[in-house]
Amino acid sequence: MWEILNSAGIDPAPRRAGPTWKQFLANQARGILAADFFHIDTALGTRLSALVFLEHGTRRLHVAGVTASPTQDWTTQQARNLATDIGEGLDPLRSLLRDRDTKYSAAFDAVFQAEDMDILTSAPQAPKMNAHCERVIRTLRTEVCDHVLILNEAHAREVLAAFQRHYNQHRPHQARQQRPPEPHQQPDRAHGVNVRTLLRTRVLKGLINEYRYSA
Template identity: 30%
Template sequence: MSEFLRVFQVFEKLFEARYRRRYDARLQLMAYQIRMLQSRTDADRINTRPEERAELTRLGAELDHDIDDVLLVVKRDTYRGWLRPKKGPEPKKPGRPRTPQATVNLVMRFALENLTWGCDRIQGELMKLGISIGATTISDILKRAGHHPIPDKGSGRPPSNWKLFVSSHMDTLAATDFFSKPVLTWRGWVDAYVLVFIHLGSRRVFMSPATFNPDEEWVLQQSRNASMWFQNLGIQVRHLIHDRDTKYSRRFRAFWKSDKVKCLRTPVRSPMANSFAENYIGKIKREYLNHFFCVSLDQLDYINRQWLAYYHEQRPHQGMDIGNKVLRPDFTPTTEGEIKREQRLGGVISYYYRDAA
């Protein structure tokens, strides 16, 4: 009899322990749901968080998930859905993915180190480094940081028919224009002139040496130099856009006609008709010319050569490389290596590259 009593007592303790554990689990489950409800007293609907779902299913597992009579915060089918194994990939979070912090840091670095750069200019530099980001995203990053860059381009549009002609003949179109820079001489400040030729298709630029006297003979000689420069690059020019400046004489037009190039004079007071040359000249004045006082033609020629080397070799072209999302062969994006900064002309010109070593 005593042996039977001991066996009965063992079973009694086991039953009591199991029942108590189950009873305690029910109490814990109820208490946890009450805490959830208390934290949402003002909410019309309870949206459970991942950590809450995990805790509810953990407590429910101690009751073999038989908790229909104590489940208060969600429906039974919702709870059962938590227990079913997930099929397929994890659902994507709604909305646009956040910009990586490393990219945000680079945007701010470029903007703070180069106060004259706009969003498109920063975008082009990032594309060289293998980082794809939109100009609008860059603008948003800078605005959140309280940094407002200068606009990249002004307003104004050429006539639609002229725009169509230019876009249809980019590979055979060139444009030319003069720009001046005051140079300090023994006679005081004297304007020095530089003649620019730009090929619209490739954005390659020929810049003449500076002169104080851009007479007809000088313009003709620079035209010959530009023609040979186009030929050496394998560029076939068929049309040359220029304004109505009197420096473009009859002999100037006759020379280009003999080279099978048709000169196209822009309408009166229509600078946007020669927008590529105007935009290039505006760019060089903003980015480097306005930062220097020149005391000789040699100094002006030197800084022009430094800029031109940078323009052809390191600077992304916003109309080509960014707008078309295709970089030139010498602008192949690189994603490996430490990002370093290179400067020219005493820091007036800056560009970035990855050190592969």
Template identity: 40%
Template sequence: MIGIVAPQTYSRWVVEQREGRTPKPVGRPKLVRNLCELVKRLAKENAGWGYRRIRGELRKLRLRLGRSSVRRILKDAGLAPSPNRRGRAEETVWQKFIRLHLDTLVACDFFTKSVITPLGTRLAFCLAFIHVGTRRVYLSSPTYEPNERWVLQQARNTIMWLEECGLECRFVLHDRDAKFSFAFDRVFFNAGVRRVRTPLLAPDANASIESWIGSLKRECLNHFLCFSLAHLDHILRSFVGFHNEHRPHQSLGNRTLPEAATGPPVEIPSTPAPWLGRIKCQRFLGGLLRHYHREAA
């Protein structure tokens, strides 16, 4: 026995046995069964969620669980892993500009959605704005004719939205689409906001808003057929409200936007009790979007 373990370890075992002390458990603490069931529930009810997205939803419920633990639970349950993500490349001059002006930068871009009408299919246009630092989103009402008058009104509405939310803006970023006219930039210039256009041959230069539009289409729009502008507007408003109020964001430490606005992230202690409380699910758009929260006592 002395050859297997150190003499000090053997002496400690003898003392513990003589005094009747129970040795301390080794290794990681076991996961609560209810917590494992909750992780599997989130994965089954939300097929597009990866490990980090599930971990963010748990953090919103004040439950602390590591990414490797989420992966192990899902692997043991035979559930598919999260998709692979690209590694980070070396920072470019453009990326440095975005990083330095993160809290005063608003990015915008157009996207479209086909609408089925009695006269055939028509293409609706929407203009989305995102305050890059806070991740808050403002969305225009859809239209079939994005003329200059309509675009100018969206610029004015965005400036009023920034003032209402108390968000600082010094730069507005957009691509070289002809719909972003000189008059559009002038509205922002009069409000003290400088225009920044994306470089040529740089499809990922406006990544913040394009990434959000991609999430909007994957998680919401691609699941619906729209039959009027009012129908499309309802779907868009529901998703934007969910994004701004309930969705945890990885770039903000897996916190919701209202929580991130309160200050630095708060360390979440491990749950010592096996009882997690009753977890309620609030559904949006017929259950396509889900928000989990604890039932009020």
């Protein structure tokens, strides 16, 4: 094909100069924090909004807050709370990835810019540009929200907090060689681990079960 185009005096199209978006995210994963909203419908018909953050490098999930009125001021306050909670954990993070939702304001961005982070905004109507966050939201829906009848904001916070603990401390992740973002250290076999006995912890009244070896 190159020879045909060249003989006709047509320059073949040049190769892409830079990396694809997927390659960029993979290369910069350790430094990216992604944000996104998803909605929860309660048993009484109220629609709630939850703001979540996901660290690409560790896959650590942060459910920042739940509200029926996701204003710009509320969203900015959740960002401040997150920055305080993570503390030095923000040090390796270099970029915040978010969409163009109007709930994100200049004040929201300023919280992360104060930590020397750049703001990356995805293209309009392009959820795949924030695919990791979209995926964890799908996990929240299919593993929790589709199976629990949420009553109100307080109940939603309780349920999502329980799943966040499970997700970060116990749920295996393929991108981390089947380890959770915050793996518990199992006792060494030499210190008396009984590999024949498993202990079960019920999460969300048995919706999720966690297992560990008995010491």
